[in-house]
Amino acid sequence: MKIHLAPMEGVLDHILRDLLTRIPGIDLCVTEFIRVTDRLLPRSVFRRLAPELEQGSQTTSGVPVWVQLLGNDPAAMGENAVRASALGAPGIDLNFGCPAKTVNKSRGGAILLKDPEEVYQIAAGVRRALPAEVPLSGKMRLGFHDKSLAIENAQALEAAGVMRVTVHARTKVEGYRPPAYWEWIARIREAIAPPVIANGDIWTVEDLHRCREVSGCEDVMIGRGLIANPFLALAARDPERNCSAEQTWPEMLRMLSVYHQAVSERLEPRHVNGRTKQWLRMMQRHYPQAVALFEQVRAERDPEALKQVLQQASVANPDR
Known part of the structure; x- marks a missing residue:
């Protein structure tokens, strides 16, 4: 089992990533999204939001940090992905899940899930631009208004060449209200070949095990649960440890x-x-x-x- 630390805009900055990964248990981090419009961003933007690029693209504890991009222009997304990779990012993640109104209004994040073809074009544009050896992943929700396109969107990411898909088990409209629909992650996992990472409503060790059981996923991504309890991953790894x-x-x-x-x-x-x-x-x-x-x-x-x-x-x- 691998535990990924989720990207959370305005919360999980590099300072908090550093502190949380000092506690054993987290295997990989993803940065807050870097917003891409129609142009190549200066190196300073990447270094500001992902200062780990200056230290081997890992936290001080040695946990790898991938760079996440958010945008809708395939060419610009690809160009910026190449820049992030050249600066040292070990992998690129694409954001198709942000529910923020300001982001969706400018056609970024979860609103793109209304059109699987656009999801494909963006991810394929990035995959074509990146060197073959640089891994590409995508993070998505189950949809925007409803879940009717969940599998189609995941298949679009697969067709575009991503090596794994992280699924937050709610739609944009559902936001962060419980429950998380882990059973839908299981349906996605059965429909595509790349590994699927389960995300959503993992607050306790018991939640983690139940999420894995229901979704069928080996690996999970946790955001709010690790902020509320930074010892959650350690407790899952070492049940004998007193992490009360x-x-x-x-x-x-x-x-x-x-x-x-x-x-x-x-x-x-x-x-x-x-x-x-x-x-x-x-x-x-x-x-x-x-x-x-x-x-x-x-x-x-x-x-x-x-x-x-x-x-x-x-x-x-x-x-x-």
Whole structure:
């Protein structure tokens, strides 16, 4: 079994990828999407969104990082895929799943699933442009309004030459509302030859095993579940390891402090606390301790003051 860390726009940046992969269990990361319009992007854009390109295209823990592209122009997508590859990306992933209205309005992401022929043309354009040895994958949802074209879209990606397909088991309209329809992933897996990666609503080790059983997939991709519980992949790998919320909370506080400091060095002060609180808010699903801490810092706007709160919490919660 391989566990992939999902790309999540505005959340899973390189700082968080680095921290999450310091905990054993994640096999591969995919970047936030790089938006392609009708032109070749400067190298600086790739290095800003995928700074791992400067360190062998891997996190500091050695986990490979693929570059994801989003767009609808086959020629421009291919040109930018070649640039990403030349900069060191070990593989290219194509985004056919983003549900954001602003992205869909400009014909990117999940809206492309309305037309399997367009999905094919985009993926085929990238595959033709890339050197044969550079792997290409695609990430899709089950559809836009409904699931009627799910298999056809997956077959379009296969025909275009992708080497694997990741499927988020909901449509764009369904967003992130439970449940995830893993049984539809099984139907796709049976319809195409490339390996299929299952994605959607994996929050616990039990969810992971049930997803694999229902979908029939060997490998999974996890996004929100690993942000809420960064020890999820490790717990799945090592059932004997105590990865409970009580046991791992002190380590999570240290990770939050490291994250807050790194974000402080990268962003303008007015944006810093929002990113830290965003992660802390998502942790509340797994860590009861995060609820009280979030309430304590909810209204805090000063990055230095939030830093002090995190440091005090770490002192009050030493390793067990």
